[in-house]
Amino acid sequence: MLLATATQALAHPHSFISMQVTLVHKNNLLTGLKMHWVMDEITSADLLYDAGDAKPDSVAWKKLAAEVMANVLGQHYFSEFWHEGKAVKFENLPPEYHLSRQGSKAVLEFILPLAEPQPLTGQRYRFSTFDPTYFVDMTYDSEQSLHVPAELEKQCKMTLKTPKPNAALQAWALSLDKADAPRADDDLGRQFAQTVTLICR
Numbered sequence: 001m002l003l004a005t006a007t008q009a010l011a012h013p014h015s016f017i018s019m020q021v022t023l024v025h026k027n028n029l030l031t032g033l034k035m036h037w038v039m040d041e042i043t044s045a046d047l048l049y050d051a052g053d054a055k056p057d058s059v060a061w062k063k064l065a066a067e068v069m070a071n072v073l074g075q076h077y078f079s080e081f082w083h084e085g086k087a088v089k090f091e092n093l094p095p096e097y098h099l100s101r102q103g104s105k106a107v108l109e110f111i112l113p114l115a116e117p118q119p120l121t122g123q124r125y126r127f128s129t130f131d132p133t134y135f136v137d138m139t140y141d142s143e144q145s146l147h148v149p150a151e152l153e154k155q156c157k158m159t160l161k162t163p164k165p166n167a168a169l170q171a172w173a174l175s176l177d178k179a180d181a182p183r184a185d186d187d188l189g190r191q192f193a194q195t196v197t198l199i200c201r
Contacts, residue, residue: 009191013134013135013136013137015040015135015136016043017040017138017139018040019035019038019139020145020147021145021147021158021196022036022147023148023152023156024143025109025120027150028121030119030120030125032078033079033081034109034114035077035108035109035129036107037108037109038102038106038107039106040105041105043106045104047064047068065097065099065108069094069107069110072108072110073093077090078130078131079112079128081114082125082126082127083118083123083125083126088115088125090113091114094112095111097109106135107186115186117129121200121201122200123199123200124197124198124199125197126196126197127195127196127198128190132190134188137192139194144161145160146158146160148194155200156198156199157199158197159196160194163175163192163194163195
């Protein structure tokens with residue numbers, strides 16, 4: 001176990017985020033995605049140390065939340081959203097976001113807003129959330145992590161596709177460390193990225 005942990009520490013990815021997503025809608029239009037990201041304990045350690053014993057809604061937590069959210073925004077929410085082969089744009093700023101503690105893990109929640117509300121009836125959408133360099137592994141544990149609000153359950157369904165990179169690609173990813181991290185345009189992260197498909201009747 002110790003050897004496995006030590007090897008993983010030198011390899012990509014270095015951080016792990018377990019994700020959940022919930023559709024955000026209004027008047028039968030999709031307006032955004034509510035994200036719930038749980039960071040691994042090592043990734044969380046610095047954030048929780050900086051927060052100390054501060055209360056959840058304190059200035060300290062709000063400052064940390066703003067810093068984390070700024071990093072996410074700097075990477076275009078780490079997300080892509082597609083409709084009929086065309087990229088759907090996001091708003092530059094989320095309408096809400098919040099950072100909290102869940103035991104020894106930090107949890108970031110925010111709404112990823114679509115720049116233009118999208119129709120739901122009879123439509124199909126695809127979206128993915130990933131770090132292009134694969135420095136951070138961002139995954140949904142299962143389709144149970146994909147949430148359709150009760151009022152849309154009869155109309156919409158989300159499915160999850162997890163890629164199966166070949167052995168050579170996995171070996172390359174495991175061989176990388178921080179010193180020789182791939183460039184974003186190498187697209188390593190995309191090859192490990194899950195795809196969520198939203199289909200509405």
